[in-house]
Amino acid sequence: KINLLLNRASEVADIDSHIPYTGQVDVKVKQAVELSIRIPEWVKPEDASATVDGKSRDISFSGRYAQLGDVNAGQTATLSFPISERDEKTTIMGKEYSLRIKGNTVIGISPQGQHCPIYQRAHYRENSTRWHKVNRFLIDRDKFKMKESHALCW
Known part of the structure; x- marks a missing residue:
């Protein structure tokens, strides 16, 4: 379950948010999950759409959560919605x-x-996400050591 549409790395999935440039969030799944993503309050559920590896995916809603169903390790799920x-x-x-x-x-x-x-912040009015490369780190919960994860974020 994804509550906040912020860039994040985890052992289960990496989240790449295009907000506020565009209404898009990419979830790069590392472990098979039943994926649900909370949509922002300005989005009408009927205006949201989803794909998994570029193929359209039917979504249902439980409150403010878009239910994308099962997503396997190695797949990328994308939730898109209007942003104005x-x-x-x-x-x-x-x-x-x-x-x-x-x-x-x-x-x-x-x-x-x-x-x-x-x-x-006039650059946020562009409808193309500005990315730059950063290193994201994961905590090895067993050893309390940092593991490095490479990703793009803005």
């Missing part, structure tokens, strides 16, 4: 701000601030 931008107004410490939000990520704020402008 919206504008919200909020008041912080008596000052009104206009926020530009994509998914759950603030990508712009007005006013930005005089001395240290914040939330200058």
